[in-house]
Amino acid sequence: MKTIGLIGGMSYSSTISYYEQLNSITNNLYDDLTTPKIYLSSLNFKEIESLQHNNEWDKLGMILNDEAKKLEQIGVEILALCTNTMHKLFNEMMDSVSIEFVHIAEATAEVISGKNFKSPALLATKFTMEEDFYKDKLINWGLNVLIPNEQQRETLHKIIYEELCFNKINESSRDLFIEIVDSVKETGADSVILGCTEVGLLLNQNNSSLPVFDTVQIHCQKIINSASN
Incomplete structure (x- = not known):
């Protein structure tokens, strides 16, 4: 397997999920104790x-770019960012970095499109819901992206940063x-x-009440697929 590099800590709770799932997926793939070699850069x-x-x-x-370069220098071959929101800085992070990057929105869009869903609702931070950097990736796959109303977006953002993180x-x-899921279903x-x-x-x-696409699960599967090829 190729060596995986993760930029995480944003937040630590989701980075834990990445580590668990990457190892579990690899165990299941090889049906033995095989686990991927992973370098983790966990930020403050x-x-x-x-x-x-x-x-x-x-x-x-600049922070992400510096971490990506460090991971490349120590031999990482597959790079992933363990956060949706910070994909806003994909281009800046990958400046002068040549290793393969697994994009979470691209991976998610591919799975949703492959299962013939057309109008997914995006539940995320306000940065991800309200800006175009993430939605554009989904739209490029022919998806009609819906987002919750303003009050619901505030609620999601607050709970994410004040509780889930x-x-x-x-x-x-x-x-x-x-x-909120029930509400977007009605729209x-x-x-x-x-x-x-x-x-x-x-x-x-x-x-x-709607079919769920968990970006952590999807991203981890795509990372292992890329590392195994």
């Missing part, structure tokens, strides 16, 4: 979150997420994208 999320909300994306791009699970927040959504790597802590196929 307090610094990242502050720069995000202060709109200092140029600095964030601390790995806090509140049943009242789970109920709110379920209500025409035929499926839902867990478009923040922490959303799967509250939502899954068992409690969603």
Whole structure:
């Protein structure tokens, strides 16, 4: 297998999921104790979150680019970013970096399109829901992307940053997420994208009224597929 490099810590709770799933998928693929060689660059999320909300994306791009170059220098062959929101800086991160990058939105769009869904609702941070960097990847696959209303977007963003990024699970927040899924279903959504790597802590196929596409699961499968080729 090719050596995998992860840029994570945004937040640590989702990075844990990446590590578990990458190893589990590999065990199942080879039907033995095989596990991938992984280098993890785990960033200080307090610094990242502050720069995000202060709109200092140029600095964030430089941070990611520096980490990507370090991983390339130590022999990483497949690179992945363990967060949906920070894919906003894909181009900046990969500047002068030549190793293969597995894009979470591209992987997700491919799976949704392959299963013949047309109108997924995107549940994520406000950055991901309201800006075009992520939705454009989905639209390029012919998908009609729906997003929750403004109040619902505020609710999602607040719960993600104030609870899920601390790995806090509140049943009242789970109920709110379920209500938002029901609401977007009424507006025409035929499926839902867990478009923040922490959303799967509250939502899954068992409690969603719509088919669920978990971006962490999809991304991890694509990473292992790429590393195994």
